[in-house]
Amino acid sequence: MVDLSVELSEKLLLKNPLMTASGTFGYGDEVTDFVDTNLYGGIVSKSLSLNPRVGNPPPRIVETPGGMINSIGLANIGLDRFLEEKEEYFHNFEGQLIVNIAGQEDDEFYTILKRLDRVNWVRGFEINVSCPNVKKGGIQFGTDPDFMFKLIAPMRDLTDKFLMIKLSPNVTDIAKMAVKVQEAKCDAVSMINTLYGAAIDIYTRKPKINTVIGGLSGPAVKPVALANIIKARKAIDIPIVGIGGITNGDDVIEFLLAGASAVQLGTVHFFDPLAVVKIHQFLQQYLESQNLNTIKELIGKALI
């Protein structure tokens, strides 16, 4: 048996490098009819805010070549309902639950962190400083290194749990952002969130999503994600969780080679809900065929 486990910090051991990307897997309990969600090393929840949010008006999604644009706008059930309704499912989940947090201002992030720090079935946090779909907060936190540092620096004192910052590709230099995350003593960075994207209906001349500009994801963004990971890998020592356009086992290996210690599956869930099963099998076969005992041996081993 090959060893698929990876370590994102002493605090967070994953039995395999596969996690779900925030906002693409509900709260984990939608697919249990036909997928064993315990195949995931970790589940990252939909971005959570203090109070429920209805999100943006329709239309919210559009299909684009090899991808999609979304403007969901962080629609979520809010902290209280999350704690009430999702406890049972996550108690039984054998992987790690990472809660993704998106506040509109500093205090909202801190309040949620403090409350969830005491919840034993929450194993860590992913801070969304990079959503392109909310007017206040969102992308602003994620594009200015100093602005972001001010937001995240106090977080380390609020929790000892695993703390990861999710970065946007919509910046001039993602390495600068990653360095700030390391300076703030966070445990890891995840990248990438969605890219800016737009689409226009040529008959009505109207934008195809309500916010005009939304977030592009899916297979089309994979090379962008890889390039950003390679840049960040050179600049920091803390682990990187790779996200963006992953659809199969080959992609996962590619991300690990580029320097990611784990990955998140996102848009693929919509068009191949069994991706996790197939990738799981592929990883085992690949390691065996390469005579490797552990998947850790691949991390950052691209000949760059």
Add this chain to the structure above:
Amino acid sequence: MKKLCQSKILKNEQLADQYWKLVFDCPEIANEALPGQFIEVYFDHSLKIFPRPFSIAKVEHDALELIYKVIGSQTEIMASWKPGETVQILGPLGNFFVISDDTKTHILVGGGVGLAPMVFMSEVLKEKNFLFFCGGRNGREYFPEVHDPVRRIISTDDGSVGFHGNVVQCLEKEIAAIETPVVIYACGPEKMCEALKYFGEKHNIPVQISMETIMACGMGLCQGCALKTYDENGNDKISLVCKDGPIFKGEEINFG
């Protein structure tokens, strides 16, 4: 419970101009499906990444039937599928039409591809009193057979077959003669559904409408299929068509 199945195609045949019927051997979904529910059909490698939602048009033992209109790239691919091929499908998804024993006349209204779930309804209501109003632009559209032809009332925009006008105008003409209490079940173009919502309000008839939006996942993962709705108190709300729907009460839907 929703099932993800690799299902064998039993039949794929053209019904009319652009309309096709696709039959899968899929006991897992067929045995649980209720009228109004839909499935997602998945495609192999494609620049277009979303699966496509289709209403369940009929179930017969282990067979699951769709009626689809070829209107774009993925439905074109579907028309090329041959019996014996295997396709991945997910279902049954969404809620279903609620049928009450108190209803004296069940009115099914379908236009265009919205006919599919109404065909399923006409099967389920076979022993009950129903009328099936089928709308189309012209006589080249597909008008499904029903076991008792007098229950099928066709209207076409150009008058080439049946009533000359749209289904709602046709229904307006017939409604006085229909035994009450009545419930209307509808699926079709948005304009038709909107008109039926107000028709129901005017005549004090409950209307259940099947709504369509673009869907990415079809099962509550992405929150992309948002629809503007009202809650019980008339406050604005957002519902997910794939999970909270596709069937909504007329008064719930905010047509904007």
